[in-house]
Amino acid sequence: MALLDAQHRAMTDLINDLHQAVDGGADPEVTGKLFSELVAVTVQHFATEEALFPEVHYPEADHHRAWHHKLRKELAVLASEVASGWRKVDTDLIDWLKGWFVNHVVVADRPFALAVRGAFPDASIRNQAL
Secondary structure, eight states, X not given: OHHHHHXXXXXXXXXXXXXXXXXXXXOHHHHHHHHHHHHHHHHHHHHHHHHHHHHHTOTTHHHHHHHHHHHHHHHHHHHHHHHHTSSOOXXXXXXXXXXXXXXIIIIIHHHHHHHHHHHOTTGGGOOSOO
C-alpha cells in the first residue's frame, strides 16, 4: 500500500539523516529534532496500521497492537531522555533504531502486508490518509 510504503520510506530517510548528522558531529539540538520527527512519523505509522487492522481482518491485530504499544513506550522514554539532554542521539541509539526498524518491516509487518494485499489487491488506489 502506497501510504504505508511512504511512511516506511520517511522513517528510513530520518534514520539515515540521523546517522549522517551524528557522523558529521551535528549539534544535539539538530539530532534531537530529527529524533523527535522520527518518533512522530513512527507513531503516525502505527496509527495508520492499527486503523487498517479491522478493514483487512488481520488475525494478529492484538499481538501487533501490543508490539506497537511496547515500542511507543520505549520511544517515548527515549524521546524524553533526548529532549531533556540526559541522553544523546549517538551511534548506539541509531543502531537500536535500525534494528527495530528492520525487525518491524521485515518480520512484524510481513504478515500484515499479506493481509493488506489480500484485502486490497489493487492497493495503489488506496493512498488516502486514514
